[in-house]
Amino acid sequence: LFIKVGMWNVPKQLWLILAVALAVAIVECNFASANDKVKDDNDASPSVDPNLGKHKEGSRTDDETIQREEEAIKLDGISVSQMKELRQKAEHHTFQAEVDRMMKLIINSLYKNKEIFLRELISNASDALDKIRLLSLTDPQAMETKPELSIRIKADKENNVLHITDTGIGMTKAELIGNLGTIARSGTSQFFKKFSEASPQEQQDLIGQFGVGFYSSFLVADRVVVTSKHNNDTQHIWESDAGSFNVFEDPRGNELGRGTTVTLHIKEESQNFLEPNTLEELVKKYSQFINFNIYLWKSKTVDVEESAEEEEKKEESPVEDEEGKVEEAAQEKPKKKKETKTVWDWELVNDTKPIWLRKAADIEEKEYQEFYKSLTKDYSSALAYTHFQAEGEVSFKSILFIPERAPSDLYRESIKRNSNIKLYVRRVFISDEFEDFMPKYLAFIKGIVDSDDLPLNVSRETLQQNKLIKVIRKKLVRKVLDLLKKLPKEKFEKFWKEYSTVIKMGVFEDPGNRQRLSKLLRFQSSNHPSDLTSLAEYVERMGERQKVIYYMAGTSRKEVESSPFVERLLKKGIEVLYLVDPVDEYCMNSLPEFDNKKFQNVAKEGLSLEMSEKSKQRIADLENDFSETLKWLKEDALKDKIEKAVLSQRLTKSPCALVASAWGWSGNMERLMRSQTYSKSQDPTQEYYMKEKKVFEINPYHPVIKAIKQRVDEDKSDPLALSVARLLYDAATLRSGYLLKDSADFADRIDVMLKSALNLNPDEGAEEIEEDAEEDLPPIPKEEPIDLDTYVPHFVKDDEKTKKEEESKKEEHNEL
Secondary structure (H helix, E strand, O other): OOOHHOOOOOOOOHHHHHHHHHHHHHHHHHHHHHHHHHHHHOOOOOOOOOOOOOOOOOOOOHHHHHHHHHHHEEEEOOOOHHHHHHHHHHHEEEEEOOHHHHHHHHHHHHOOOHHHHHHEEEHHHHHHHHHHHHHHHHHHHOOOOOOOOEEOOOEEEOOOOOEEOOOOOOOHHHHHHHOOHHHHHHHHHHHHHHHHHHHHHHHHHHHHHOOOHHHHHHHHHHEEEEEEEEEOOEEEEEOOOOHHHEEEOOOOOOOOOEEEEEEEEEEEHHHHOOHHHHHHHHHHHHHOOOEEEEEEEEEEEEEEEEEEOHHHHHHHOOOHHHHHHHHHHHOOOOEEEEEEEEEEEEEEEOOOOHHHHHHHHHHHHHHHHHHHHHHOOOOOEEEEEEEEEEEOOOEEEEEEEEEOOOOOOOOOOOOOOOOOEEEEEOEEEOOOOOOOOOOHHOOOOOOEEOOOOOOOOOOHHHHHHHHHHHHHHHHHHHHHHHHHHOOOOHHHHHHHHHHHHHHHHHHOOOOHHHHHOOOOOOOOEEEEEEEEHHHHHHHHHOOOOOEEEEEEEOHHHHHHHHHHHHHHHOOOOHHHHHHHOOOOHHHHHHEEOOOEEEEOOOOOOOOOOOOOOOHHHHHHHHHHHHHHHHHHHHHHOOOEEEEEEEEOOOOOOOOOOEEEEOOOOOOHHHHHHHHHHHHHHHHHHHHHHOOOOEEEOOOOHHHHHHHHHHHHHHHOOOOHHHHHHHHHHHHHHHHHHOOOOHHHHHHHHOOOOHHHHHOOOOOOOOOOOOOOEEEEEEOOOOOOOOOOOOOOOOOHHHHHHHHHHHHHHHHHHHOO
């Protein structure tokens, strides 16, 4: 300027030199200032200033608070100011206006618990590792940047940050925007419209199409940063707060080599996910059988030995008599002391590998048992197991175990328990909360199912609605029943001792597998005093003329063996099954036939034995001879008590029996129904069966029946015949397993019959004795009325007395 206007009388050459020098000085100063600024930024403490929320002049605006929080978010190797500058220069992507609504739907509605985020991120990492491994088959150089295939989890409690790193295929900048910005370009309005109109199953399918598993991170984090390196691109950073996201190149360069690190800035209420023990539990729960090693950054305490004299030796003079040294060393060794140190290192978490992926022929018995114990936390070995692979509509691998002992709460339906079958999809644990994965009667079965065909997305939370689950269930049940059928006799006897009741329950609960279950049934039999028999063995022993399978139900073997219903069958050498378990008769009632042989309850109407023509004619003659007696029993003696009276084919020793109709309740069934809790309610069906009249069968060869017939033939109004008939009816009621409706009346008739047997007057009562005079009796003490306002119970008085005695002793003690 001076040169131009001609001020000062100075040569132009000199001014030019001065101007150039000044310009150089200014540039050097600016450069030095910039270097100092960068140095200050790099030397800044990586931790957040504890006084960040304070201000000398008091509180500031919310904008300043937000600004401080944003500045506090950083990455290792990048300072706060650098992170802020990178964020300003980054590509900024804004989600659609309804993204907040969608995120709330995803986070709050589709996930039932927060811990799922770790499962999702590990699952994504496993997929990335699978991709690079698959790529390396055609491109071996793809693995050179990072040969190791693993997942590492590290919690930074000081900065409230959780890192999940994999050495998978990584993502390019375009893939970061595309894969992690799926929600932004999926059409939220279209999503909401379809979602609101869809059925629950269709909603799950829609959600699966959006691939929102990654966004479960926002369940526990308010900001998520993804750093990724792909072989075909430089390392980039993606960050989001669920409302929008930024993408920029990582100034640190290629630190990962290859792979992805997901960094979660954990919310205050989710700090428990920074605890190594919590993380380890979640990994073992959800991702124990991932194909790749999962390492967790953990601390452990180790003991380190040090020489206590080490420092003393250092201080002593190095010049010393060699002979003295040897002598001193021989006399005593340096003392050792132990120091406890905390060491941090990577620890392998998923050390149990999925043996179901191996061939069954290559796995030893010991390996199966060890896997069973690790899976179920059971100290005992499994009784039996099956390892198979299913193909067809849905493909899956499975190992199922039968525990050696039944759980104590196996029959308690009031307890809501998780399924013992753990479902995995591509080695990722999905759930064990499918109540209907196995039928109730097989709830004791434990094991795993691993399928590659099921959807691995948010719909897993309600996956039981998926039709493929029903297909899997059907195949699992068939495999278990096939395993039970093939068990050796010794093992099956152990199994039956523990689980017989639930298998019998399965007969009437599972019509589709009823015939398969019937082949497993075992019952006591008249053929052997102790051994159980199967239905197949019974049929094999049946005579040529025998058309049905006979059975008798009761509370014990002794009861059914002495029942009048089995007298004729046992005499003829016909085998009878003894059903002594309370659930046995339910089981048989729902089983129509076995091997084309129908079942016959010998306590019910319809029993028909093979007879010769001579026997048939004899029965016909007896029926004609007893016709008046049978009519008298039905219309006079037992009127309103029985359906009808008939001659019996099943009695040989007993005079009579009370038989239920073909569709009625036997005595054993009625007793069971009365014992049920719900039997107290007014159930019309139950009332009908209990009030149903029975068939009164008499033994025409029994002397008592003959005597009654003779009296009835002479005089139908004979009081003794009437009394005996009613007494026989009551006795038959008890003998047949039913309850008496009027036990007092039955006892009175017994008294009358006893008097008659002893030639006593039936009307004669007990001898009366004179009571003592009232004045001779001791007087009843009269108690004074109690005033409830002032009444003090004796135990309270005793307590007060004890208290006073203790206080007195205490005073004496103090005086002493």
